[in-house]
Amino acid sequence: MTRWQGWCxxxxxxxxxxxxxxxxGEVEPPETLRAExxxxxxxxxxxxxxxxxxxxxxxxxLDEARAAHAEAATRHAALxxxxxxxxxxxxxxxxxxxxxxxxLAAVLGVLVxxxxxxxxxxxxxxxxxxxxxxxxxxDEAEVLTREHLEGLGDxxxxxxxxxxxxxxxxxxxxxxxGQIASREGVRLGDLLAFSDGELLQRGADEASxxxxxxxxxxxxxxxxxxQAGEGETLALDPTGGQVIAALAQRPSLxxxxxxxxxxxxxxxxxxxxxxxxxxxxxxxxLRVSWTMRRQRRDLARLRDDNPLGRVLxxxxxxxxxxxxxxxxxxxxxxxxAELPRLERGQPLVKxxxxxxxxxxxxxxxxxxxxxxxxxxxxxxxxxQLMAGGISQALVTTVLGLVTAVxxxxxxxxxxxxxxxxxxxxxxxxxxxxxxxxxxxxxxATTANGSGHRxxxxx
Numbered sequence: 337m338t339r340w341q342g343w344c345x346x347x348x349x350x351x352x353x354x355x356x357x358x359x360x361g362e363v364e365p366p367e368t369l370r371a372e373x374x375x376x377x378x379x380x381x382x383x384x385x386x387x388x389x390x391x392x393x394x395x396x397x398l399d400e401a402r403a404a405h406a407e408a409a410t411r412h413a414a415l416x417x418x419x420x421x422x423x424x425x426x427x428x429x430x431x432x433x434x435x436x437x438x439x440l441a442a443v444l445g446v447l448v449x450x451x452x453x454x455x456x457x458x459x460x461x462x463x464x465x466x467x468x469x470x471x472x473x474x475d476e477a478e479v480l481t482r483e484h485l486e487g488l489g490d491x492x493x494x495x496x497x498x499x500x501x502x503x504x505x506x507x508x509x510x511x512x513x514g515q516i517a518s519r520e521g522v523r524l525g526d527l528l529a530f531s532d533g534e535l536l537q538r539g540a541d542e543a544s545x546x547x548x549x550x551x552x553x554x555x556x557x558x559x560x561x562x563q564a565g566e567g568e569t570l571a572l573d574p575t576g577g578q579v580i581a582a583l584a585q586r587p588s589l590x591x592x593x594x595x596x597x598x599x600x601x602x603x604x605x606x607x608x609x610x611x612x613x614x615x616x617x618x619x620x621x622l623r624v625s626w627t628m629r630r631q632r633r634d635l636a637r638l639r640d641d642n643p644l645g646r647v648l649x650x651x652x653x654x655x656x657x658x659x660x661x662x663x664x665x666x667x668x669x670x671x672x673a674e675l676p677r678l679e680r681g682q683p684l685v686k687x688x689x690x691x692x693x694x695x696x697x698x699x700x701x702x703x704x705x706x707x708x709x710x711x712x713x714x715x716x717x718x719x720q721l722m723a724g725g726i727s728q729a730l731v732t733t734v735l736g737l738v739t740a741v742x743x744x745x746x747x748x749x750x751x752x753x754x755x756x757x758x759x760x761x762x763x764x765x766x767x768x769x770x771x772x773x774x775x776x777x778x779x780a781t782t783a784n785g786s787g788h789r790x791x792x793x794x
Contacts, residue, residue, distance in 0.1 A: 444484075448474040451488060460538050462529050463498045465505055465521075465545075470495075499525045509536065510546040521545075522563050527572055533560040535580065548580075555580065596731040599699030603692055603732065607739030610688035614746035617681035621753045624678070628760060635764075643674035643761050651768055660773055667765050674761060678754040682747060689743035696736020703729025 451471045458470055471491035474484055502524050509519045509531055521531035529536040533556040534547040551559070554571070561567025573580045593600060627642035638652075639645040650670045654663065707726055 461526050462523050463495050463526050465523050468494055468498050507545055512549055530559045592731055595727045596735050597728050599732045600735045603695045603735045603739050606688050610685050610743045613681045614685050617750055644764055647671055647761055647765050648768055667769050671762055671765055675758055678757050682750050685743055685747045689740050692739040693736045696733045699732020700729040
């Protein structure tokens, strides 16, 4: 083998080792693997012939091959050194693990268990709202490291610090209608979170929030004031939301009214009619009182817009009956004619006041019938099935009593006012009758005295 052949072999090996080597000419892409290999060999042979003919290019290729070989050797030495270092580190870790025995494995198991339990316990906690992360899970950890202990400790410290902070945050919140919108809220430690006077609760997943179906009005006012920075007090529930949930489920006045059912509607409707009649009649009696007061100040001018004026006007129009009993009877007739207007509506109000408790009792009976029917069908295992009938029974009784009590007060007020006005009319009429009888007696006495004097003179 000649010297040039040896150089050619070395050069061919260098060309194969140098990355990115290309042929000088452009060759069409082969259609088969054999054609591709033949084309590559042809390109390398052509390049080799060109290098053999050009000494400078040959020397450059040799230098490039030597540099690539040196670089590969250096990299090989670095990798061997790193392998030795890793082997030493592995041996050291195995030695330490062997010295500790099962203690580190037991500690790792405890950390894995407690980190998982802590994440599960804080899954519905408010501490994660606002950017605080939960401790990482260590289920996939095989060897206990310092990073595991430090990460768990740092997470616990951060969560502990968040329990005493009030944080404002912005997050998508779903309202009672299901509409989701970005809203600003406030989180108070791990106690509660609220937005615009509405308490928040966790949604279907950890990242979603939703408003409670109903926030108690007494709690909503303090929440709005605190969020605006104006409130100094805040309602907190130490039971974890149970008290607020019970307050939220408390029915309002309108809901209690609807719980009475058909009987409750009838009771309230009749009560409303009775109160309306009582108010109209009481307004009429107040107007009569004012007109009678004006009439009493000016008895010389009788008016027909009040019972007293009408009675006195009719009394003055009566003929001068010589029998006092007949004159008194006609005056009583005039007074009695005014009483129906003064006592108008009182019988109806009294009747409704008596009927309302009876209707409430009817609703109680029907509600208990519904309750016993539910017990017959479903038994006593579920109290909610009986709650509807019991609620109707109790609510109708309450509605009946609540309706009857105002109607009784209204009837008493109407009766008292009408009796007062009737007494005023009767008193003035009796005074007018007595005055007429006195005038008649004075006239008769004067006539008798004149007759006696005339007889004595005769």
